[in-house]
Amino acid sequence: MALMITDECINCDVCEPECPNHAISQGAEIYExxxxxxxxxxxxxxxxxxxxxxxxxxxxxxxxxxxxxxxxMDKYKIIIAKA
Structure with missing residues (x-):
């Protein structure tokens, strides 16, 4: 399963730089x-x-x-192949 960020997010900015796949970004109100x-x-x-x-x-x-x-793992392999 992929992960999701709920509306309890306080926009603290700590998750985004930790994501090795750059899957996290600032959305309209909270990170996504x-x-x-x-x-x-x-x-x-x-x-x-x-x-x-x-x-x-x-x-x-x-x-x-x-x-x-x-x-x-298959998704990971596709992502790193594009990098």
Whole structure:
């Protein structure tokens, strides 16, 4: 699954620089995660880095973006191939 940022986000700016896939950006009101770029840090780290640094715990799994670890790894490989 990709991650998502809920409206509990306080725009503290700590998650965006932690994302190795550059999936996090400032939205109209709060930060947003591009599900096409989010691999939950699979391929980079053991844990999603944005979740690790979020002070308000507002980055859960997106129930609308169900992906297996294998699918996340495939997405990671595509992303790094484009870099």
């Amino acid at each position: 995660i591009d599900p096409n770029l989010c691999t939950e840090c699979v391929g980079h780290f053991d844990e999603p880095q944005c979740q690790q640094v979020c002070p308000v715990d507002c980055i859960p799994l997106d129930p609308d973006m169900r992906e297996t670890r294998e699918q996340l």
